[in-house]
Amino acid sequence: MHANYDDEQALNQLGENSDVVTYEFENMSSEQLKKLTQLYHIPQGYQAIELLQDRLTEKQTLLEANTQIVPFVQIQTNQDLLKAIEKLGFPFIVKTRFGGYDGKGQ
Known part of the structure; x- marks a missing residue:
């Protein structure tokens, strides 16, 4: 498969043709990933990406966790x-x- 990260049709094709989908690229759309996790087996979920895409929220979360x-x-x-x-x-x-x-x- 060759497609852009935000190509919804290609992402759905990947989900349909895979037992499990994982990712390592953090700059994909968290909203798009959230939709995909409802349709396909993506064990990493979308929550970490949603949190990490906003540096301020990331820092505040780490601070609240006493990190x-x-x-x-x-x-x-x-x-x-x-x-x-x-x-x-x-x-x-x-x-x-x-x-x-x-x-x-x-």
Whole structure:
């Protein structure tokens, strides 16, 4: 099979022709994956992808689970950026909330 990750027809064909479907690419549509898990055997489910696609939700979830993570702040405005500088100091990394991977979005 050769198709784009978001090709719904191809994904359904894959599900119909497979006993089990797994994935390792985290930037697929969590909504599309959610639909597929209702139709086909995808033991990984969609919840982890849904959580990991939003870096802020991911960090907040880890923090709530008492996991040690680096300090972070949410930035939506220039004023937020100035507050982040005061709180975190330099150096720090600004990352996109959605769509980044392997250094993309930083």
